[in-house]
Amino acid sequence: MSGPSAGRPPFPVGWFVVARFDGLPDGALVPLAAFGQDLVVGRTASGRALVTHSVCPHLGADLAAGGRIDDYEVVCPLHGWCFSHSGACTSAAEGPIPETTRLRVWPTELVDGIVWAFNGRDGEQPDQPPPALSLPGDLVGTRRPGHPEDALTGMLTSVGVVDGVPADEAPDAWEGSTADGRRATVYGPGTLVVRPGQDTSVDVVVHVTPVDGFEVEVRTSGEALPTESVGGIESFSRWYRRFDRSTTLGRRPARTGRSGRAGR
Ligand code: FES
Numbered sequence: 001m002s003g004p005s006a007g008r009p010p011f012p013v014g015w016f017v018v019a020r021f022d023g024l025p026d027g028a029l030v031p032l033a034a035f036g037q038d039l040v041v042g043r044t045a046s047g048r049a050l051v052t053h054s055v056c057p058h059l060g061a062d063l064a065a066g067g068r069i070d071d072y073e074v075v076c077p078l079h080g081w082c083f084s085h086s087g088a089c090t091s092a093a094e095g096p097i098p099e100t101t102r103l104r105v106w107p108t109e110l111v112d113g114i115v116w117a118f119n120g121r122d123g124e125q126p127d128q129p130p131p132a133l134s135l136p137g138d139l140v141g142t143r144r145p146g147h148p149e150d151a152l153t154g155m156l157t158s159v160g161v162v163d164g165v166p167a168d169e170a171p172d173a174w175e176g177s178t179a180d181g182r183r184a185t186v187y188g189p190g191t192l193v194v195r196p197g198q199d200t201s202v203d204v205v206v207h208v209t210p211v212d213g214f215e216v217e218v219r220t221s222g223e224a225l226p227t228e229s230v231g232g233i234e235s236f237s238r239w240y241r242r243f244d245r246s247t248t249l250g251r252r253p254a255r256t257g258r259s260g261r262a263g264r
Helices: 149-156 234-244 257-264
Strands: 016-019 029-034 038-043 049-053 073-075 082-084 089-090 108-111 114-119 141-145 162-167 172-176 183-187 191-194 206-211 216-219
Touching: 016 029, 016 038, 016 206, 029 073, 038 114, 049 108, 089 141, 149 183, 149 191, 149 206, 149 216, 149 234, 162 234
Parallel strands: none
Antiparallel strands: 016 114, 029 038, 038 049, 073 082, 082 089, 108 114, 141 216, 162 172, 172 183, 183 191, 191 206, 206 216
């Protein structure tokens, strides 16, 4: 296998940032490309968020093309079938409800105005919540080539981190340090908190989300850090393997339909 994910599952298992809540319109389903899937993300007026597959399990309509969400259901725009936030079909227009028809939903959490989605096996529930890290600013994402591990490695090495250890105080966190005593902490498979230079007093929070196995979306609260990997960090790479659990999403990179059409 070749490409940026060579030798690794392209979509690590864990929590990833997918949107800022106040950037979503009430009740609408917005297209989202992540984890090699065409997804939608929606918010309700009362403050709930949900990430689902974009394809209606009835006859395949794109839920981003006019689908709606409220506190109880997701409604398909084509024939009006409804699905609960857990994915069960709750209404099939005039017909009987098909009990085995489900909309795939991703475990979704809203933390300090940030929408997180858990990428795991189909139906897998996370055993811990996403890290409680806010991200001030506009949360504008930029696409970069590569795997999340490589993007994180690139940013760590760019600020001078050469080694580190699993963090004591937080599960699934890794703590690196620079020669001048600055710390850089990676939370889960896609989040980095770092002080980029000695002359700065503010930490930068960076979220890296896999798009399709070829690109990642990088969202940062401050200055953009280089994601090109210049050398590796062996202890970080070893630690990161914990997120490589095989998933039903497949081990091969795959461009998604919508993102593939839009970008290439
Ligand atoms: S395709 Fe969604 S309800 Fe028919």
